[in-house]
Amino acid sequence: EIVLTQSPATLSLSPGERATLSCRAGQSISNSLAWYQQKPGQAPRLLIYDASNRAAGIPARFSGSGSGTDFTLTISSLESEDFAVYYCQQCSKWPVTFGGGTKVEIK
């Protein structure tokens, strides 16, 4: 199965700062990568699919980039509601796999 490694595990930032989250795949997955946001006690929420397409209703401060094995989720200016855990997920090959998550916390 394709292993996804997310870094860092925790990102401590202040509101208004830029967040850069990384996801590395164990083998090439083309652009078959999605990003999800999860807040405590809630279901995940789709942010980005096909590596760079924003899902419906997602603010423009969220952007995704990358292809092959290296991907990045960028939040251009953190809002209070953006502090959460972020997961990447590949849908290139079965089984579908998720990364271990990056927690974005308030500094």
Add this chain to the structure above:
Amino acid sequence: EVQMLESGGGLVQTGGSLRLSCAASGFIFSTYAMNWVRQAPGKELEWVSTIFTVDTTLHADSVKGRFTISRDNSKNTLYLQMNGLRAEDTAVYYCAKWLDSRGSIYDHWGQGTLVTVSS
């Protein structure tokens, strides 16, 4: 508005069985592949099972032979029959739908139902 509501979770003994349900509304259920994804306490997400529109199914190796995904399009409901439950199956189980036919992009999720397996 798309809505999915899971039910059927609870406390069960090791080796026991449970059937989870996911009632869906707000979209044409029969035309979408549907999925179960779980999350053990404090852990990452884990894909469990997928059922396609033609009833072809896939299961993760960790549940193969023990779990069965099914659907009833007349009731807009997804199911997960879980047998031979183990402690490591303890998790919140989410149902999720595909964005479209391009593959496993989960654009809507239910709120989850907690399954606790204990001896």
